[in-house]
Amino acid sequence: MGTVSEVLGDPGTELPAAWVNACTGSGVPLPLLDTNYFDSVRESTKNFVHASGKALVTVDTDSVKCYVLETLTAGKFEKYVRKIDRWTRRLPLVFDNMAQELNLIAIIDLLQLGSGFRRELHEETGRGASDTINFGCISLHISQTPIDAKGLQTLTLGDISQHFGIPLFGKERPMAKGNSAVMVSEASCLRPLAEIILGVLQDTGRRLEQSGFASFADFIIKMCTEKATAAHLVSSLVNAFPSLRDAACIDGTTVYFFKKAQLIAYDICRRFGNSDPKFSFPDIAHMTVFADNVVPAMLQHHGILIPCVDIANKIENGKELSLRETTAMRAASVVAAQCVVDYANDPKSGYIVGDTPVNQATLDNFWWLEGKDPELRSVQRLVCRSTVYF
Numbered sequence: 001m002g003t004v005s006e007v008l009g010d011p012g013t014e015l016p017a018a019w020v021n022a023c024t025g026s027g028v029p030l031p032l033l034d035t036n037y038f039d040s041v042r043e044s045t046k047n048f049v050h051a052s053g054k055a056l057v058t059v060d061t062d063s064v065k066c067y068v069l070e071t072l073t074a075g076k077f078e079k080y081v082r083k084i085d086r087w088t089r090r091l092p093l094v095f096d097n098m099a100q101e102l103n104l105i106a107i108i109d110l111l112q113l114g115s116g117f118r119r120e121l122h123e124e125t126g127r128g129a130s131d132t133i134n135f136g137c138i139s140l141h142i143s144q145t146p147i148d149a150k151g152l153q154t155l156t157l158g159d160i161s162q163h164f165g166i167p168l169f170g171k172e173r174p175m176a177k178g179n180s181a182v183m184v185s186e187a188s189c190l191r192p193l194a195e196i197i198l199g200v201l202q203d204t205g206r207r208l209e210q211s212g213f214a215s216f217a218d219f220i221i222k223m224c225t226e227k228a229t230a231a232h233l234v235s236s237l238v239n240a241f242p243s244l245r246d247a248a249c250i251d252g253t254t255v256y257f258f259k260k261a262q263l264i265a266y267d268i269c270r271r272f273g274n275s276d277p278k279f280s281f282p283d284i285a286h287m288t289v290f291a292d293n294v295v296p297a298m299l300q301h302h303g304i305l306i307p308c309v310d311i312a313n314k315i316e317n318g319k320e321l322s323l324r325e326t327t328a329m330r331a332a333s334v335v336a337a338q339c340v341v342d343y344a345n346d347p348k349s350g351y352i353v354g355d356t357p358v359n360q361a362t363l364d365n366f367w368w369l370e371g372k373d374p375e376l377r378s379v380q381r382l383v384c385r386s387t388v389y390f
Contacts, residue, residue, distance in 0.1 A: 017195070018192040019195060020199065024387060026242050030247065036286075037235045044255045044256045046338075048328075052251040055308065056311060057305055057328045060306055063303040064339045067340065068349065071302060074353070077358070081362045081365050082356065091104065093142070102271075104137060107201075107216055109263045110204065112129075112130065112133060112260055113196065113197070113389065115383075116320065116382075116384045120190055125165050136164030147201075148215040149205045152201045152204055152205025157194055168191050196388055200388060204241055207241060220233065220264070228277065228281065230286075233264070246261070257334070259292060266284065285357060287361045298370060298371055304336045311325050315382065341360055
C-alpha cells in the first residue's frame with residue numbers, strides 16, 4: 001500500500017497516499033468559525049456559478065418553473081421524503097446504548113464516498129457505493145470490531161477488504177512471459193477505494209484521540225451540548241476532520257459544499273431529535289443539498305442543469321470529470337436547488353405545498369430516492385474517483 005508522510009497533521013504519521021490525494025480541499029481556507037456555514041455554501045456556489053462556472057454549467061430558470069409545476073408533484077414528493085424519514089439510519093441492529101448507535105450512524109455518514117467507483121463496485125461485488133459502506137459498517141458492528149478512537153487507528157487494509165467486501169487483488173498473470181510456473185496478482189481497480197476508506201477511519205481516530213475524545217460520538221455529543229444547532233455541529237466537524245473539509249478553489253474562487261458534515265447533522269437530527277433536545281436542531285431546514293454524484297445527475301435529467309458539451313459528453317460516456325468540472329456541476333446543483341425552493345414556496349407560483357416542507361434538505365432526500373427509480377437507474381452519474389467527499 002502506497003503511503004506518504006501525513007501532511008495534513010503530525011509529520012510522523014503515515015496514511016494511505018490515496019486518501020491524502022483525495023483530500024483535495026485540505027489547503028482551502030475555511031470560513032470563520034462564527035460564520036453560518038450553510039450561508040457560506042449558498043453564497044460561494046452562487047458566486048462560482050455566476051462567474052467562472054457559467055461557462056461550464058447553466059441553470060435553466062425557466063425549466064425550474066416547469067419542473068416545479070409539472071414534475072414535482074406534491075404527492076410523489078411527500079411519499080419519497082417520508083420514506084427516507086422512516087428509513088433514516090434506523091439500523092436493524094442491537095446497541096448497548098444511544099452513544100454506540102450514534103457512533104455507528106456518524107461513521108456510516110463519514111464514509112459516504114466512493115461514488116466514482118460505482119460501476120466497478122457493481123461489477124465486482126454486486127453492490128453500489130452506499131450499500132458497500134453500509135455493508136462494511138454493519139459488519140464492523142456485528143463482529144464487535146472496536147470503532148472508537150483507538151479502534152479506528154488499528155484497522156488495516158485487510159480489515160477494510162474483509163468487512164466491506166472490497167477485493168484488493170485482481171487477475172493473476174505469469175511473473176515471466178510464457179512461464180506460468182509463478183503467478184502474480186495485479187492490484188484490484190478497487191484497491192484505491194479501500195485505501196481511501198482506511199485513511200478516513202485511521203485519520204479520524206487519530207484526531208479524536210489527540211483531542212481527548214473517546215469516539216466520534218463523544219465528539220458530536222460534546223459539540224451539540226455546547227450549542228444545539230446543525231450549523232455549529234457542521235462547522236465543528238469541518239474544522240476538526242480533513243475528510244469532511246469539502247471545499248475547492250477553482251479559478252481563484254473558493255467553493256464550499258460540506259456534504260458529509262451536513263449529512264451527519266441531518267441524520268442525527270432525524271434519528272435522535274425527537275428524544276434528545278440537544279439533537280433537535282432548529283436550523284435543519286436551512287441546510288443545502290448534500291451535493292454528490294446523484295443530485296446533479298437528476299437535475300440534468302430534468303433539464304434544470306445544462307452542462308457544456310465537454311462535460312455532457314464525459315457524463316454520457318461515464319468518463320471521469322476533473323475537479324473543476326465536478327465542482328461546477330455540484331455548485332450548480334446547490335444553486336438550482338435554491339431556485340426550486342424559492343419558486344415552490346412563492347405563493348404566486350401556483351404550486352401547492354403539502355405537509356412536507358420544500359427545502360434543500362428535503363429536496364435532496366427526494367432526488368436521492370428518485371435516482372433509485374427503475375426507470376432512472378440508467379441515468380449516468382458524475383464520476384470522480386479521487387475524492388473523499390462523495
